[in-house]
Amino acid sequence: MVTTATEYGCHTFIRKSTLKAGEMSSAFQDMSRLMSESKLTVTDVKTKRQLTYRDLDREPKSEVDIYSPSDDEWEKYSRIQKTVYNRNTGGWENIKVRNFNNVRLRGVAVRKLIFGEGRERAVRRVREIGKEGTFIGPELVGKESLYVEDESGSISFHKTFCKVQQLAQKMAERFNRRLLALPGVDRKNTLIINFLDCHVMVLPSDDSPTKFLHVEKMLDHTKYKKWNTNAGMVDKSSSSFEVERFSTSPDCPFTIDEIPQAFSHFTYINSGRKFLICDLQGVLNTKSNPPVFEMTDPAIHYRKMTSRRDFGRTDRGQEGIDHFLRTYKSYEFSKLLSRQFIKDPFKRESIESEDTEDILF
Template sequence: MSFGSKKTSLITILSSEHGRLRREQRDIDKRDLQKALKHGTRERAWGQRWKVEYDGISFITDPSTRREVTAFPSPLPNVPTNMDMISESMKTKLLLEQRPDLATSHTVIVIDNSGSMLSKKNDIYLYRDSQNAAFSFTALEFVAEQIFNNTAVNSDLVSLIKFSDKPSVELKREPINWLVYNKILAHRNTEKFVDRKNAPYHDMIFGQSNFLPALKKARELLQEYHHDQLALSMYFFSDGQASDSNRIQQMKDVVSEMAEEFKETLTVNTVGLGNQYDDFTALLAIADAAKSAGAKGAFERCDHTANSISSSISSLVTSTTETRLALQEGRRKGYTQRTDLVSEKETSVKTNWEFFRIDEHFIYNPTSKKFQISSWLPLAVAFSPETKQRDEERKPNPPHLAINRNYLGKGAERVAFRCRLSELDNPHGFVLGEMIAKETKDIERFAEKRDFHEVSISTFQHCRAGFAQTQDFANYLAAQFNKHLHGIPSYSQTKTPQLRFLSCSVLMLADSAASGGYRAVLVEKKLDTERFQWTKWNDNNGMVDGERRHMHIDVDFELKQLQKEEAQDLGAIAEGDEDSEEESVSDVESMQDYEHEDAEVHQNPFQDINPSDYLQAFTHFTYRFTNKRVMVCDLQGVFNTDMVPPTIELTDPAIHYASSKGRRMVYGRTDKGKTGMNTFFKTHKCTKICKYLQLSARNKKWQNDWRQESARGMNFHT
């Protein structure tokens, strides 16, 4: 019923002291009630009272509608849904049960649902009780905000646990979408006033909140379908009234075990709904236990103002997003970063050299697919003019490698140091130029030494997909790309940019301070980042020129891939088997991506083409050149304009491999196979270079040609 027939100026509001206080606390102006009475709608509330709703605010008045009793925001509305949304959500859940590796994050939300959460004791302004606030803010801040901001897509999962004396799993690994928003809102308390008033007596009969079983259930959910690239979070709401507060050590043990298992990939946030006099010892202990065991942990107390809840949820989302990105870029869970690493930027002395005797030099042989001993200098300097002069003078290889104690840069897995070859064990013996020595930055992997670079300590094992093979293969494809550039309009032998990946070696160094008495480093050319800006042009997850998008899973595409794999009788796959060229290949490239418009040839068609155009085209080229089997991405390095022709020098690539035998991560953990290829084409826009190269030719000999050409370049006998 509308109150529009009444004039606001004639309405006399006889606000009760309670109503005035509530309005002031909730920042609801008296004029809001006047507007509500004029323009709002009303319905019967409990007893003889009326509820008047207008502009998102609900006013409770006495039977005369002239005396205000209380005021609060109207409940958050549900989002309209349809069968398409329901069907898509069901297909996504089905897919992620069969392909859990496609999930990028999993958050378990734990909400206290005991009687004390329904009482007025810990009231949150604008919400009639703490339980209502917890579910409302979870739906609004965690689900809706992430959908709006694209920080959560259908690869991000959420589970919901309600608990009082016992835990109850209400949502399990649901993809974040509007259906989940509605499902969370459905758990808000809708009891009548009398029932809510009597709610605390439920605790007296059945016991207060029992944290321990809820924590154990949360851990079970986080463990289920877990994989190494999954960012994990637990968000815990309670008013702190725990019946098991005397078992805090047991709670800490559960959380510590959880944190030790997942390390920095886990974020634990707890929120205490109450004032400074409430006992939040248990919630503090949970957060502290997570931090002490290697995860991220934080506690926030929400005293009346709901801003604390928003801040805590925002912090959780930010932490989970950062973890997800780090995992996508190659960080591993369960590894501890070395604490002895100090950046050059943090020290006053730029170089602080440490000298090591070189015991062995290994380079990767693509023909045998193994590392083997080489008598050459490291490939980073093997072909320089200075090296040629040393060969003519028959000088022996420098016996020492000097490594700066302070690092130059850090990546997802490796840390890079300046290094120099030296005739002596001091700087007076330096020869040739600066190079880069790379090591793992994780303590656990540091002990693995050569294995980090895919070299066995006792024997040279078959190298399935090590760093050196990946970089060697990428360099071969770059050389093929450079050859194809000869056919584009206005090609210039001195001006058209060329692509080149750095060659690398593994040096075994005598180091008495290291485990086993040796230290292994991967050595490559030092790029001139002081003169040329270091740039990451794309990555293995759809990023282009620094613009990163959190990509939705293409559910239909992935389900079709599963059907194809199930239709094939794969049988046992030997570890080293390569896929046959005659077998089926990936087909993720849409027609609009490679159909080539007629490009108008200007006198200088490359005046508006930047290095990124070549590099995005190169990634596309690798896919077409290898018959849709391979895609090289994660392109990073410098554009060296001092070289002739100008050269884009690259390092640390990633390769997606579309295995016809169903193998995954053939080229390491950054290899996302057909899924990674599909993600590239979602963000790729064909450049002029793509169109000029007519990326459509088939090449059945690419696999054999790579190994033979690369081996000839290194003078290996095949």
């Protein structure tokens, strides 16, 4: 019996298959032949182009959580720049180095080996380094494309991801205001939703092309979870903590595990049914005050599919919206958040919503 592991983001799924010795040998030979003939490819669902995986080395599974900055598997950069995408101007704005996480910053170290990957991006460890070359500040992650076709030496690859994450944060702010305004809600303890800040680190080098990394804080991988996906899956499992109720009003009961799903549905209703934000993943941080869902890498399904590709390859349009609506069940909570009665989530009746044009583009 052979066991294979497939990774999606921070999750590893184990598949077991029963193969005899001869069959197993043949399988490995076929795999080796395919790998040597060409790199693995996937198809871009919008352009129908074949995308080719880059050659990337992965950290071994036995890797310990202690890393030395003297390790030769770290690339060091002393000339660094932090840039933030401005959704209003459609351009990038540079931020002074002093605004990084640590005032003692003298450079950045980027791990040569990746430790995770999603549908489109590989993830590396990133650390800020001080004057003596030691690690300072919190652990960070740097995200870059998995595909050869996206390696254009340009910062433009990161534009869509920053745009989507910034829009998700704007909608989260609207959602949090509605959530905390509900009757009987414990404002000090009710979890709110927050998407991580999105910025790109520009790392020039004398020996290689300039590297562009989408850098964020590292979330606790032991607590990492997906509450829903861009394919319509809704996680229905809950820990004992997640079923705790956060409202004293009998007219407004809800539990923690309902909050992410209600947020996705809220974005659909509040946007005037123009888009839905999903693929909600991250960490439930109960140590912060107030507690918070720290989320990253959301996806947006925009109702009208166009050639603009504003929301990237994970945008599945109305089909993606409908898949979520078929699996979402906590409509009572959403009715309260939307302050209206919604009989049928598939109906396209005219609804009263806040203006969304100012945050869409």
